Amino acid sequence: MPVLIRGPTRLSGRDAFLVLLGAFSMHIFSLLSAPFGDSGKNDIVVSTHFNSTWHVDVGEHPQDVLDRDKGKAKEKEESHPNKEVDLIFDSPKHELPQLLDVPSSSPGFTPKVIPPVEPVRLDIRTVTDLPHTTVEHHAPGWTLFRDIYMSNGTLFVLGPESARSSLPDRFYVTSTGLKAENNEENIRARLPTEREFDFINEQDAKRKWGARDDIEKNRVWTVEGSTILFNDPGDQFINHYYHFVAESLFGAWAFWSSAHASKVNSLDEVPPPDRFILSHSQPFGWRDGPGFNSYFLRAAFPSMTVETQLDWEDRITHTRQPIDNDAEGQYGRAYHFPTLMLMDRSASFKGAICGSRNQRIAAESVEYMKSKGLLAPYGWEYDMPEGVYSADRLKEEKIVYGGKRGWWEYVRKRVVEFAGGNADEGIKVDKVEVKKEEVVKDEAKDAGLRGANILQAQAQARKAKAAGSTAVTTSAENAPVVITYISRQGGRRRLIHEDHKKLVEALDELVERKNKEEGQKRKWEMNVVQAERMSRDEQVRTMSRTTVLLGVHGNGLSHLLLLPPSPLATVIEMFFPQGFAHDYEYTSRALGIRHFAVWNDTAHTWPDVPRVNYPEGFQGTEIPADGASIAKLIEDRIEGRLP
Template sequence: MALTARRDILLLVLGTVAFLYFLSLFGSVPKPGKLSQGDSTTTAETSTQDASRQPISHVDTPADGWFSDLDAPEDTAPPVIPPAHTPKVSPGSHALPITRLVAHAPGWTLFENLYMANGTLFVLTDEERGAWPELRMMTSTGLIAENTPENILAREPNQYNMDFVGPYEARKRWPAGAWGVTGSTFLFNEPAQFIAHYYHGCAELLFGTWAFYAGIYDPHISQRGEATLPPVTRAIFTHAENQRWRDGSKFNAYFLYSAFPSITIEGEEDWNDRIFMTRNGDRAWVFERVLLADRSAAFRGESCGGKTQRIASEAYEYVQNKTTKYWWEPMRRSVLRFAGVDEAILDAGVNYGTEEQQPIVISYISRQGGDRRKLKDKDHDGLVAAVTALAKERGWEFTVVNAGGMSQEEQLLMAARTTIMLGVHGNGLTHLLLMAQTPITTVIEILYPGGFTHDYHWTAKAIGFRHFAVWNDTYHTAPNEPNVDYPDGVNDDGGFQGSNIPVHGPTVAQLIADRIDGKFP
């Protein structure tokens, strides 16, 4: 018996030692259902802050956000696996977190605690529906847009796209619980029809998203791009597969990942997975913080639908008086820093008018190697000759840019150094997003005479640049912009989209000189 007892004691000791050794290697075993929360310190470039400013508190993590239905009282709320900024859930709790409307403009809505089950977004509220924006001003069916009465009607939302639910109904609807998706989510409810294009992806969707998000959360963004914002956790493209939100030039991905290095991007496939997992309707996802962007809803607004046709205009106009004129600077600097651009170039706006001022650089984005929307060959040559002569006379730098032969980093550096960006209406002018904000920063857009669109005009104006629309030997600028038009042209010259766009080089050269000399403040 003594021998047996000693053997049992020895086995017990050896077992305990082995267990402790195992724990030292692999750490403690988490409780079932508890979500580990990482350090909430903001590290992305777009969320830096100076020492005198306090960051927005990111999360209040519940001690244990899950409990078993077997242990719960009969009338307790379903479990919430915890999104932050919601009440802590423990046995005996009688409430799922209420949805809060943080801010809204047509097509741009910022929520806290937005629910999704089986593809439907749910607003959990005990308020009257009249206290909320109309559904059609927040969302749509997400179908491809066509300018027909039938398609316009088909894009109107219904209760399967977004619905309202009261607290009592929510507890009954989701007995299996609401599963928390923590952090900030950009929820893009539009098809790949437009976003798989550098301008629409970066200068519209991302431009408007950042304007709304930064404008709501930081009224004090500095000239050096210092901002204090909740970190962006994920972007979800609900109607664009993972390969279809990317553009051919790769700048959509370049902007997103350089601005938000830790971001997770989900495509339509991933959204469909979330839908499938909640297909029975007895459980839901609850997103801690969501910025819902919807193109069709934005076009129902007065600014986008009636004036600019730019979805970002609704977001920008809502926040333009809530933050500083440097609201875009955190994004610009994040992208350019990743591309390796020198800090002295990033600070061109800060150092303008000082001994450290950057040289004046004129960049002509040439489209002559393309198939459409390009100058007559002789007018291209005349433009280059006139601006070359001006730059030589004034000691400025002039570059003819053929972007197709440049890397992404080379293009970004070119844009960052540019004071005057010049070119025929086209995708290359999207690089104006990287120009520094100085008193003379300018975009000169050459269009077929009589043609005009708000694409680059509105975007330049929103950042704080002067824009000129050139029609051969005349030009227009704010507040005397022409009406939007896309002329078909004459004598089969192709018109707005054609390859025979005229321009008078000396007129453009004189315009550049006058702008830099302060004749167009």
């Protein structure tokens, strides 16, 4: 048997020398190869090509408004049981420095794609000077930061003392995140202080978090990747499908994707955020009853993590400065966020668009990015700002914007495919032509309209013709027309039963007649659905091929987010007469979808939309709807007789 283990032996001088030589060689090799190994988890990306855009003319201060109008807070009504309450602040436009060299009007409108600067990787724990904060984009309630810090629950903007005065007013950035109530005490309680958002100069940051004689490294830890921080109250809005998906997520993606517009060649290349932090929501607090909040989020962003109030409180607790009698011995901690987008509902309501015009927080995000020319258009939008998106640009058959088309398609496509649908179905679009509007028939001869009532949209078309202007119409060939009526007859807000039956009959008759018309190249289809009787996948697949979506004002119309992009895409929202809310009107318009608000046999469309109103009967079970008028509206819209 061979000897496998020997007892201790005496090393010769030669053997000892060889052992030492081998150890020394391995040490030298490890030093040389170290830079090519794992650089550690505390590395950060510091971008050096962003300019600060903190300069904001905030005008009248919200605190002054409170003091001036004490006790006169205006309540914001919502169509569901929650009510959103805030003051209306007549805030000025937020003029920010232009970040890109974007022409104000160009037929092709192909912005110069700026190649990304090669990032410099630093270890935040060992740097001598902590990276300064930059604000890449800011609108009321929507702010994109680079290199921002959080300690003990306070978001800190770090920079030289000279930058303090150029910091955006915190009232347009954040709030305390409390639930909104209709009283002055609550309104004051939601106004932010330095406890929520503050500036810190280099010296104070180094004193609080920097290395010292007895501590070799900075007491700052990087939260790797990108973060979207939602500061909404957890039990008031974000547990509602419309508010979470069609407002918060909708506005967040408009802001996020547009901020990356110059850095990618395709919308598919926009880097998704790594995490959502819902700082005031419990783990189940952000989920809605039908389950579409988590469905959308997990389908569109499968790799993104979600942190809730407990996680955020962990971060607050672990960066809380200990209390002792030795002030100089207090060592603070901070988390560093390389990229963080902050969204705050109360701050959005301080903006002129949301607070004074439409009460839609996403509007501040979308309209800001439109004003910068960064929102990737579909090409048939009807409310784009003049001088930024030219008429020549919007009439092109294909919109060239760095290879992108339609800013929401990134999300819609992923959700539809997750449901097993074809994201390209229904997208086939005929060439958009600009031509003189055909003569509109005399309103007294318009079939299906009662008495002297006439669609507001038809009046607009006649005015356009009289002025010698042009109107965008589409040919009625090839693309199928799918009408989907969301019935709420089992819900608390619904049509008069007989009107519901007549509406279905009128739509069925329309579809049957159109399919029999000689020379009709389009296939027409009619669906009557009750969402509560369908699976989420079935709902998504149905909406993903819908051309015309109609229903009583309600949560189901949030599905308009799934309609295939088309200049014919239409939403018809039925209200109790004299009632109106901007919820689905603005969301439709932001996607280039034509929205009609219908009062029985009369329709309204942008720019002549009614004022917001919740009359008695708004939430009731006796909402009237003239089926013949609505069927005529759909036919005229598809055939190009209406905008």
